[in-house]
Structures are given as structure tokens and as C-alpha cells.
Amino acid sequence: MLSCRQIYELITEYDDGGLSTSDRRGFESHVVICPPCRGFVSQMRVARRRVGDASAPALPPELEDSIVDAFRTWKQQG
Amino acid sequence: MTSTGSRAAHALSEVSADRDLLARLRAGDEAAFRGLLADLGPAMLRVAGLHARDGEVAAEIVQETWVAVLRSLDRFEGRSSLRTWVFTILANCARRRAKSEARSAPFSSVGDSAGEENELDRFFAANHQRWASCWTTINTRWEALPEDALSTSEADAAMTDTLKSLPPNQAVVLALRDIEGWSPDEVCTLLQMTAGNQRVLLHRARLAARRALEPTLEGRSARC
Numbered sequence: 001m002l003s004c005r006q007i008y009e010l011i012t013e014y015d016d017g018g019l020s021t022s023d024r025r026g027f028e029s030h031v032v033i034c035p036p037c038r039g040f041v042s043q044m045r046v047a048r049r050r051v052g053d054a055s056a057p058a059l060p061p062e063l064e065d066s067i068v069d070a071f072r073t074w075k076q077q078g
Numbered sequence: 079m080t081s082t083g084s085r086a087a088h089a090l091s092e093v094s095a096d097r098d099l100l101a102r103l104r105a106g107d108e109a110a111f112r113g114l115l116a117d118l119g120p121a122m123l124r125v126a127g128l129h130a131r132d133g134e135v136a137a138e139i140v141q142e143t144w145v146a147v148l149r150s151l152d153r154f155e156g157r158s159s160l161r162t163w164v165f166t167i168l169a170n171c172a173r174r175r176a177k178s179e180a181r182s183a184p185f186s187s188v189g190d191s192a193g194e195e196n197e198l199d200r201f202f203a204a205n206h207q208r209w210a211s212c213w214t215t216i217n218t219r220w221e222a223l224p225e226d227a228l229s230t231s232e233a234d235a236a237m238t239d240t241l242k243s244l245p246p247n248q249a250v251v252l253a254l255r256d257i258e259g260w261s262p263d264e265v266c267t268l269l270q271m272t273a274g275n276q277r278v279l280l281h282r283a284r285l286a287a288r289r290a291l292e293p294t295l296e297g298r299s300a301r302c
Contacts, residue, residue, distance in 0.1 A: 003204075003210065003212065004201065004212045005204075005212075006211070008200075008201075011281070013277055016277065018277065035216075036215065036217040037217070038217075039217030039218050040217045042222075043217060043220050043288050043291070043292075043295075044285075044288055046220040046223075046288075046291065046295070047284060047287040047288035047291055048256055048284060050228070050233070050237055050287065051237070051241070051252060051256045051287050054237065054241060054257060058116075059119040059120060059123060063119075063123075063140065063141065066141060067115060067140070067144045068108070068112065068115070070141070070144055070145050071108060071111045071144075071148060072108070074145075075108075
């Protein structure tokens, strides 16, 4: 039986499908019966979603302009 | 998790989208180029920032990469995705630059683990008679919270501060995996790191993201 601390340590590997079949089963059967681990798994899912929602900062406009200029020069050179 | 079938279908549609895009780029379609730049540029700047001493150098690396991409565009054979190809050129430009400035490789270690050490207080000791390695905290289910509770200005600010203060290698792995949607293999190849290192960096970064939300969301959960 995995401990709560192992669930904490293995969750990313679990999510990436990296655990062996027996560890995967152990992970799932622990989480089913352990409310604090169910809470932790839920919290990690929310955190991932919130990170995913964070928009990537756009390129600084002067950098974008200068790259688009490089494209125009390339195009002219054919 | 994505099934193998739908992943293959996705890869196929990516190849076909790449082919269309490539044709437009080669024909000098500026709108297509701007679209690609908007898609890839922010992540490129993040990756370049890992190798550069400051933002100015990172911007130069990104600029240099696009010049190299345009110069080689006619020779690109589509053996990898367009995105992978652009990032491979970026990584080469960044490494060359780092070498010329005699900077050490950014991924020599998995970095600071101070935050994680603190979290070990959240568990009873491994030799505890009754609660060995169990949580000392309750951990409420945040997914049960309404959407407006999850996205308060406090939670947003805490998340932004945390993402900014992550060690750079954790920040890049987190951004590529959880914002840009890259696979673990793609990240390992680009950043030349082992699967184990990639996972440790991602794990620490995700734990930090969770910790950032805790002060606001645990308070709300308790009131629900």
C-alpha cells in the first residue's frame, strides 16, 4: 500500500502514465479510500488548469516588428 | 488521457496543417508568418531566456532564430513538425550564444528544492505509530468550488507571482508542458534533459502552483 507521501511524490509520474501497472493500481486504490489524497489530487488538477489558463506573455512589439521586417526582407530577396 | 488513435489522428492533422502553412510561408504570406510567430514566439522567448544573461540577449536569440528559419525554409523537408524544427534551431542558436559568452549549461542541476522541503511538514513522520507518512492537513477538493471562487484577483495575483519566481528551468518546463501543451518527450529533446529531470522540474513547479492557490482556496473551501 502506498503512503500519502508517496502519492504526493508520484502524482506527476502518474499523470504522465509513467508508473508501472502495480504502482498505478496502488496509486488509484489509495486515492479512492483516502480523502486528504483525493483533495490533494483535486488541488493539483485545479492548479494545472489555472497554469494552463495563464496566457503566455506576447512578444515585445519591437521584437515582433523586427522579426516581421526580417520576413519582408527575406520575401523581397525571393 | 489521449488515446493512441486520437493522438495519431492529431499528429496526422498537424502534418497536414504544417504542409499548408509551409506552402503559405514559402509563398511569402505575411499573415501566415505573423500567425506562426504569435503561436511560437512567446515560448521561444522563454526558452531563449534560460540561456541568456538578460532579456535583450534572449530577444536577440529569438530574432537570430527566425532569420535562420527563413534562410532554411526552402530546405525544410517536413521530417519533424514545423514547431519542433523551429525550436531545434532556437536551441542551437541559444547554445552557440551561451558558449560564446562562456555561460554554463542551464540544466546542470534540477535546482532549488527549498519549497518542497517545507512541504514535508505536511506529513506525519515515517515512524509515526498511527499515521506514518500520512497528511497532517485535510486538503479539501478545490474542484468542488464554483468557477468564480477559483479565479479571484487574489488567486490570480498569487499564481502570477509564483510563476515569475520559479527557478527558470522549472518555469520553462511548466510553460511548455502546461501552457503550450508539449509532450514530455518533446520537452526532453528540446532541453536535452532526461525524462527523470523533466519530471522532477515539472513536479516541483506544479506543487508550487498548487501552493500559490492554497491561501485563498483553502479558506474558501472551509467556508463552503
